[in-house]
Amino acid sequence: MSQQTGHYYVPAPSTYPVIGSTALLFMGFGAALTMNKMELGYGLLAIGFAILIYMCFRWFGTVAAESESGKYGLDVDKSFRWGMTWFIFSEVMFFAAFFGALYYMRVLSVPWLADESQVLGQSFWGAYEGGWPTTGPGEHAAFTPMGAWGLPAINTLILLTSGVTVTYAHWALKEGRRDALKKWMLATVFLGALFIGLQGYEYVHAYNDLNLRLDTGAYGSTFFMLTGFHGFHVTLGTIMLLVIYFRCAAGHFTPERHFGFEGVAWYWHFVDVVWLGLFIFVYLL
Amino acid sequence: MAAVHGDVHGHGHDDHHPTGIMRWVTTTNHKDIGSMYLWFSLTMFFTGGFLAMGIRAELFQPGIQILEPELFNSFTTLHGLIMVFGAIMPAFVGFANWQIPMMVGAPDMAFARMNNWSFWLLIPAALLLVSSFFVPGGAAAGGWTFYPPLSAQGGLGVDMMLFAVHILGASSIMGAINIITTVLNMRAPGMTLMKMPMFVWTWLITAYLLVLAMPVLAGVVTMLITDRHFGTSFFNAAGGGDPVLFQHIFWFFGHPEVYIMILPAFGIVSEIIPTFSRKPLFGYSSMVYATASIAILSCIVWAHHMFTAGMPTVGQLFFMYATMLIAVPTAVKVFNWTATMWKGEMTFETPMLFAIGFIFLFVIGGFSGVICAIVPIDIQVQDTYYVIAHFHYVLVSGALFALFGGAYYWLPKWTGHMYDETLGKWHFWLSMIFFNMAFFVQHFLGLAGMPRRIPDYALQFADFNMISSIGAFGFGLTQLLFVYIVIKCIRSKEPAPEKPWDGAKTLEWTHLPTPAPYHSFETPPVVK
Numbered sequence: 001m002s003q004q005t006g007h008y009y010v011p012a013p014s015t016y017p018v019i020g021s022t023a024l025l026f027m028g029f030g031a032a033l034t035m036n037k038m039e040l041g042y043g044l045l046a047i048g049f050a051i052l053i054y055m056c057f058r059w060f061g062t063v064a065a066e067s068e069s070g071k072y073g074l075d076v077d078k079s080f081r082w083g084m085t086w087f088i089f090s091e092v093m094f095f096a097a098f099f100g101a102l103y104y105m106r107v108l109s110v111p112w113l114a115d116e117s118q119v120l121g122q123s124f125w126g127a128y129e130g131g132w133p134t135t136g137p138g139e140h141a142a143f144t145p146m147g148a149w150g151l152p153a154i155n156t157l158i159l160l161t162s163g164v165t166v167t168y169a170h171w172a173l174k175e176g177r178r179d180a181l182k183k184w185m186l187a188t189v190f191l192g193a194l195f196i197g198l199q200g201y202e203y204v205h206a207y208n209d210l211n212l213r214l215d216t217g218a219y220g221s222t223f224f225m226l227t228g229f230h231g232f233h234v235t236l237g238t239i240m241l242l243v244i245y246f247r248c249a250a251g252h253f254t255p256e257r258h259f260g261f262e263g264v265a266w267y268w269h270f271v272d273v274v275w276l277g278l279f280i281f282v283y284l285l
Numbered sequence: 286m287a288a289v290h291g292d293v294h295g296h297g298h299d300d301h302h303p304t305g306i307m308r309w310v311t312t313t314n315h316k317d318i319g320s321m322y323l324w325f326s327l328t329m330f331f332t333g334g335f336l337a338m339g340i341r342a343e344l345f346q347p348g349i350q351i352l353e354p355e356l357f358n359s360f361t362t363l364h365g366l367i368m369v370f371g372a373i374m375p376a377f378v379g380f381a382n383w384q385i386p387m388m389v390g391a392p393d394m395a396f397a398r399m400n401n402w403s404f405w406l407l408i409p410a411a412l413l414l415v416s417s418f419f420v421p422g423g424a425a426a427g428g429w430t431f432y433p434p435l436s437a438q439g440g441l442g443v444d445m446m447l448f449a450v451h452i453l454g455a456s457s458i459m460g461a462i463n464i465i466t467t468v469l470n471m472r473a474p475g476m477t478l479m480k481m482p483m484f485v486w487t488w489l490i491t492a493y494l495l496v497l498a499m500p501v502l503a504g505v506v507t508m509l510i511t512d513r514h515f516g517t518s519f520f521n522a523a524g525g526g527d528p529v530l531f532q533h534i535f536w537f538f539g540h541p542e543v544y545i546m547i548l549p550a551f552g553i554v555s556e557i558i559p560t561f562s563r564k565p566l567f568g569y570s571s572m573v574y575a576t577a578s579i580a581i582l583s584c585i586v587w588a589h590h591m592f593t594a595g596m597p598t599v600g601q602l603f604f605m606y607a608t609m610l611i612a613v614p615t616a617v618k619v620f621n622w623t624a625t626m627w628k629g630e631m632t633f634e635t636p637m638l639f640a641i642g643f644i645f646l647f648v649i650g651g652f653s654g655v656i657c658a659i660v661p662i663d664i665q666v667q668d669t670y671y672v673i674a675h676f677h678y679v680l681v682s683g684a685l686f687a688l689f690g691g692a693y694y695w696l697p698k699w700t701g702h703m704y705d706e707t708l709g710k711w712h713f714w715l716s717m718i719f720f721n722m723a724f725f726v727q728h729f730l731g732l733a734g735m736p737r738r739i740p741d742y743a744l745q746f747a748d749f750n751m752i753s754s755i756g757a758f759g760f761g762l763t764q765l766l767f768v769y770i771v772i773k774c775i776r777s778k779e780p781a782p783e784k785p786w787d788g789a790k791t792l793e794w795t796h797l798p799t800p801a802p803y804h805s806f807e808t809p810p811v812v813k
Contacts, residue, residue, distance in 0.1 A: 007807070008471065010393040013302055013311035017402035024452055025409035032413070032444040035514045059398075075470060079395040082466040090458050090500045097504025097534055101519055109527035125523070138523025215516025218525030225511065 009071045016059040023051035060243070067260065068252055077259050084263040088270050091233070095274055098229065102222040102281060106132050110218060113137050135217030144210040145219060148283035151202050155195050156279050159234075162191035163272045166241070166265050174255050178248070185245040188268070192238035199231045226282055230274055237271045240264045302803075310405075313397035314803065315382045316699075321404050322379030323692075327768070329371030329411060334761050336364035341723075341757040343740050344750050357740035358426035359442075363414060365429025366446065369546070370453045371411055373684050377549040378403070378460050380691055381488050383699060385464060387793035387801060388482045390473025390810045395466035399459050406456035413449035417442040428738060430535060433520040433528050437513055444513070447506050454499040454506075461495035464488055473792070475812035479573065482791045483566060486573050487552030490580045491545050497584070498541040505534040529594050536587035544583040547647075547679060548576060550687030551618060554640045556791065557694050558622050561637035562629030563788040568621040575614035575621075582611045592660050593667045601660045608658035615651055619644060634786075635709030639690030642717050643683060650678025653728065668738070671731025677724045689716070689767065697785045698793055701800030702777035708770045715763040722756025 026048030033041025066072065072080075112118055114130025114137075125137035133145040146152065169184035203224075206212040214224045244264050247253065253261055302308050309321060339360045343352045352360060382400065386393055394400045417424040422440030425431060436443055468489045472481070481489075509531065511517040518524020520531045559566045566572065588596060588604040596604075622644055631637070653675040657663050666672060689712070696704050726749040735746045742750065783799050793801060796810045 008392050010397050011313050013308070013313055014398045014401065015311050017398055018310045018405050020402055021405035021409055024406060024455075025412065028409050028413050028448040028452055029445070032441060032448050035444050035510070036441045038441075079466045079470050082469055083396060083462050086462045086465055086496050087458075090462070090496045092500075093497055094500035094504050097501045097537075098508075100534060100537075101504075101508065101530060104527070104530050104533065105519075105525055109522070109530060110525045112527075113522060113525060134525050136518055136521070136523055136525030138521075140524070213516075214511070215518070215524075217518050217523075221511070221517035221519055221524065221526070225508070225517065 007073065008075050009066070009073065011066070014059075014062075016055055016062070019051060020055045020059070023048045023055060026051060064247060064252065064260065077257065080259050080263065084266060088266060091270065092274075095226075095229070095277075098222070098226050099277065099281065102226065105218045105222065110134055110136075133219035135219065138217070140217050141211055143212045143216050143220070146202070146206060146210065146212060146223065146283060148279065151198050151205075152279060152283045155198050155202075156275065158191050158195045158198070159272050159275050162188050162195070163269055165191065166268055170261065170265060173248070173253060173258055173261060176255050178251075182245065182248055185241065185248055189238060189241045189245055192234060192241060192268075196231060196235055196238065199227065199234075223282055226278055230271070230278055233271050233274070237264070237268050240267060311401070313393070313401055315386050315394045315397070315400065316801065316803065318394075318400050318404050319379045319382030319384075320699075322375045322382055322407075325404070325407055325411075326372045326374075326376035326379060329367050329375070330764070332415065333364050333367035333372055334764065336360045336367065337757060338761050340364060341754040344742070345754040346751065347742055347744055347747055349741060352740060354740050355423065355426060358428075358738065359418065359424040361738050362425050362428055362431075362446075363418070366425075366450075367411075367414060368680070369429065369542070370450070371407070371414070373546050373680065373688075374457065375404075375407060376688050377488075377491070377546070377684075378457075378464075380484075380549065380553065380688070380695075381460075381464050384695065384793065385467055385485055385488060386471070387797060387805055388485050388791050389468060389471060389476055390792050390796070390806045390812065391467055391471035392804065392807045392809075394463050395471055396459075396463050400463050403456045403460040403463065406452050406459075410449040410452040410456070413445045413452070417445040417449075420445065430532075430539065431509070432535070433509060433512065433531050436509060437520065444510070447510055450506050451503060454503045457495050457499045461492035461499070464492040465496070468492075473806070473809040473812050479570060480812060482552075483555035483569070483572055484549070484552035484791075487548045487555070487576055490576050491548045494541045494545050494548075494580055494583065498538045498545065501534060502538040502542075505531060505538065508534070529591070532591050532594055533588065536590045537584075539590065540587040541580075541583045543676075543679075544579055546684050548579065550643070550647075550684045551576065553687045553691035553694070554622065554643050555618075557636045557640040557690050558625050559790070560694070560786045560788040561634060561640075562626045562631050564625055564629040565790070566621070567624035567627075568617070571617055572621055575617040578614040579611060582607060582614070586611065589658050589663070592663045605658055605660050609655055612651065612655050619648055619651075634693075635704070635706060635713055636690045636694035638710065638713040639686050639693065642713065643686040643690065646678055646682030646686065646717075646720070650675055650683055653678060666731055668736055669731035670727040670735045670737055673737050674724050674727035674731060677727075681724070682720055686716070689713075692771070694786070695793075696771070696774050697781035698797075698799055698801055700775050700777075701781055702774050702779060703781045703785060704770050704774040708766065708773075712763060712766050712770060715766070716760060719756045719759035719763055723753050723760055724756070726753050726756075 026044045028048075030041045030044030030046075030048050034045055035041070110130050110132065114128050128137035135143065165184050165187045169181050169188060172178075172180035172184055212223065213220050215221075216223075241264055244261055247260065302314070303311055309317060312318060339352060340357065343350055343357055382394065385391075420441045422442050424442040425436065425439060425446040427435035427439065427443070431443070431446070468481070468485055508517065508519040512520050518526040520526050520528045522528070555566055555572060586604055586608045588600060589608045592601055592604075633641075653671070657666060657672060657675055693704055693709055696702075730746055730749050730753070733746065735742055781799050784794055785799075786794065789795070792810060792812070797805050
């Protein structure tokens with residue numbers, strides 16, 4: 001593991017990091033002001049996003065160019081693998097916080113609120129049935145929970161299929177079949193986009209027909225925050241897949257060396273696994 | 286490890302980098318970035334220290350003197366946040382940046398550009414935190430742990446604080462991934478995991494804790510933001526949530542965080558003590574296993590911060606015993622340090638003084654920690670000055686003393702000049718005396734029932750508070766001496782000896798000249 005030979009590539013001084021920090025400066029202040037309904041915030045937020053997108057474009061572009069010009073030895077490749085692994089672990093922990101909140105509410109706080117021996121809660125809000133899904137004991141409009149066997153089940157199939165197509169693309173890449181590689185990548189991107197589209201449709205349906213909203217108590221909070229962050233990650237993953245598609249089309253990657261592809265594939269599988277957790281614990285149970 | 290300077294030749298030829306401000310803005314050099322981290326944390330240390338002085342000035346005598354209660358609350362809140370996220374954590378990352386590549390024989394950090402970003406993200410976060418004092422409604426005032434429902438109220442300042450925490454978390458995660466990758470992938474040939482210096486081991490485990498804990502903090506901050514602004518009910522009982530849920534998630538981050546701030550300190554002390562005892566570290570492998578055990582246990586003890594928040598008795602018992610169990614690996618470390626010194630040819634230069642001071646005072650903090658872990662006692666001392674005393678013993682005389690010791694230990698290697706030994710000793714002894722004056726009496730205040738985070742107190746607490754405030758002022762002033770010593774050291778004309786510490790055994794002392802060249806180990810050394 002520690003046997004390294006030759007030169008480890010240390011990049012030259014770069015302005016991208018400080019550009020990214022400038023973006024976060026605008027976005028941090030912008031978001032804080034926006035949340036407090038101050039006009040200035042929207043502008044700052046927009047500028048911040050623009051700078052961040054510019055930075056991502058340039059920085060990732062530079063990395064891709066460095067990679068293609070053969071600056072990255074096997075050691076650097078291994079570093080990228082470790083880095084991506086731990087990044088995905090950090091993402092797992094982020095979702096774990098929200099899953100933890102979901103379990104806590106379902107198993108602990110909602111039953112406690114419905115417990116008649118807990119005098120305080122009862123006298124505060126009157127009789128409360130508890131159970132799941134729930135809006136909690138306070139005043140809330142009635143709603144219909146999201147069923148599992150409509151769109152969510154289809155979306156599960158779509159994501160699982162996209163995991164298969166990205167693997168076919170990987171096999172094609174390793175066997176040097178570039179046309180098949182591009183086709184399977186495009187299929188994966190299409191499935192990712194389809195998932196996002198259907199998820200968006202489901203949200204519209206929830207708001208318009210089910211009266212299920214972000215502020216629909218414990219159920220609405222966990223439903224939208226978990227599926228929302230997952231959808232955000234699918235969106236990022238789809239963009240990443242699209243970038244990889246264009247890199248494949250531009251002739252990047254070799255059958256032996258293609259960590260850019262693999263890293264995105266790992267990420268895509270991670271998004272897939274999170275969805276399975278969501279399907280079981282948010283939709284099904 | 287043979288002391289070969291052979292690979293020094295050929296360095297210095299490609300030191301090309303932008304000059305002036307752009308050198309620091311664009312740098313991908315781990316030493317430059319390490320220096321920036323250290324200067325940043327020193328700046329934040331004095332910012333947070335200014336707030337501490339404000340708190341102690343208000344508490345100098347009973348009654349409301351200089352800070353209105355609301356502003357006092359903002360002072361305690363931001364003092365905690367700035368010291369934890371702005372001073373202690375970045376200081377350890379600064380040490381990691383400077384030392385880890387040199388100690389494992391790597392040319393730089395694994396991701397040099399991302400390393401720069403990790404640092405520069407601190408600046409927007411610090412600006413958000415500090416400027417929140419000057420916005421309508423003032424800075425966050427709900428305590429550094431920002432529990433709802435208090436933190437669900439408050440205005441713009443609270444949101445600025447929350448987004449600052451988000452940015453700091455991103456910076457920490459990137460820094461941690463960088464460190465893990467560097468340690469796992471860039472060690473010199475022959476340096477197996479169990480040959481790594483203890484400082485590198487402690488940082489590897491700390492980085493793992495960071496990747497585990499910081500995303501959870503990001504999650505809970507996000508929930509708080511959506512509860513505040515988008516109508517979610519995570520921490521709102523009316524919607525089926527629970528404010529206590531916040532405490533669970535926060536402390537799932539918060540308790541590993543405690544060890545994030547102390548494990549690298551253990552690492553620094555584990556480098557200093559063998560050097561000045563002129564003996565190898567006693568029980569190296571047990572040190573590694575003890576560090577790992579502490580890290581694992583730290584993930585299953587979080588609810589000991591919440592014994593009074595309401596919890597089934599079984600839960601209280603579990604968290605009490607799990608917490609007390611941490612005393613075992615910690616004691617392994619303390620006994621190992623003591624055994625390292627046993628029959629060693631000890632000398633007492635400033636780094637060693639800080640390391641020994643660390644052991645004495647950290648053990649006091651550790652014991653008061655065990656006391657706090659006992660549920661029936663904790664119910665008495667919860668939210669009193671006893672808790673303040675406890676965690677300042679582990680954070681100031683623990684983490685901070687180790688940082689000072691490490692700074693004196695490596696300043697010659699970093700700057701090429703010796704620091705002023707006499708002034709260093711003054712810095713240590715004044716810190717030692719004033720620290721204990723400021724915080725030891727707070728144990729008594731807490732046991733007598735003085736609550737934390739309140740700007741006024743009953744007359745019976747007056748004497749101890751005055752003593753504590755005088756100690757705090759003295760401690761604060763003493764730290765100006767540290768700045769003077771560092772600047773004097775950097776500006777000194779006199780070169781430091783090539784190896785000022787004859788007992789030092791790690792690569793940066795045995796394989797690199799003093800001062801360390803801008804680029805080191807472009808060809809890895811061979812470790813035997």
